[in-house]
Amino acid sequence: MTLLHYYYLGFIFINYAKYLLALKCYECDGMIFNSSLTIDNIPSPTKDDCKIVSAELTCSVRIGWYKDRATEVYYGADTPLPIDSVVVKTERKVTTWSGEYETRRFIIYNCKAMNSTPCNTVENAKRAIASTTFPTEDQIDKFDSLIVPTTDFDGRSCLNYTNATDCRDINLVSCQQCVGIIEYSERQETCATCPANKATMNFFDYETTFFLTNRTHLDVIRLGCRKHGACNSIENINKIKDTLITDFDFGKFYYSTATLTKSNSITIILMFIIGFFYSNESRYMFI
Secondary structure (H helix, E strand, O other): OOOOHHHHHHHHHHHHHHHHHEEEEEEOOOOEEOOOOOOOOOOOOOOOOEEEEEEEEEEEEEEEOOHHHHHEEEEEEEEOOOOOOEEEEEEEEEOOOOEEEEEEEEEEEEEEEOOOOOOOOHHHHHHHHHHEEEOOHHHHHHOOHHOOOOOOOOHHOOOOOOOOOOOOOOOOOOOEEEEEEEEEOOEEEEEEEEOOOOOOOEEEEEEEEOOOOOOEEEEEEEEEOOOOOOOHHHHHHHHHHOOOOEEOOOOHHOOOOHHHHHHHHHHHHHHHHHHHHHHHHHHOOOO
């Protein structure tokens, strides 16, 4: 075997090793369906629809349920969300000029990418769906009066208070909507203001991040309204929190890191064998 052959084999081994060590995720463009998908018919990332890509850190799969029973499914890499988490979000909005209300729901499963097989599988998406219980339509509709469109708006009636590190300043000259945001962490952070913006819709959304490793959660509620009388008050946001809680069954989801640990161990052993073989072949080549 010539020197060129040895270098060629070494090149193959090195690139194969890089492939083994690369973190992998499924990636698919958003798949839109004209029906409300359930756990029984969520699509898998197939060869025609998706590809396996390299990731920096995480993989995710997102399912969104929209108006007229439409559903979107998206598989991707490096979504900026906490590792090993399920993010659940309920949105309610009304267009100010038409008065048309719409509810949207989302479940996003985000996992630490592995170098064996992608973790953003349809099986894990189904676990997230099966473990989640959204608030009902009747519960959500109770707050329609809070975000009802109005033509009579005075920014001076908005609550102006913050203890958050990031909150836009009130601007009574050009604000068109009261805004309230509360993050229910150990230190409850509140941002209530009337920033400079163009309000094309009133809304509220309730987002909960469920952390799978320690079975805790974090709630964030956002509210944009034009109703007179401090509609963005802490009291109103707390009512949304108390009424529209999303339940998540950690036991049903069943999360384990055993597979990840095993796959990493196998990869390290395989890399050691490849490196040992190549170093010996190189040594014999120059004897």
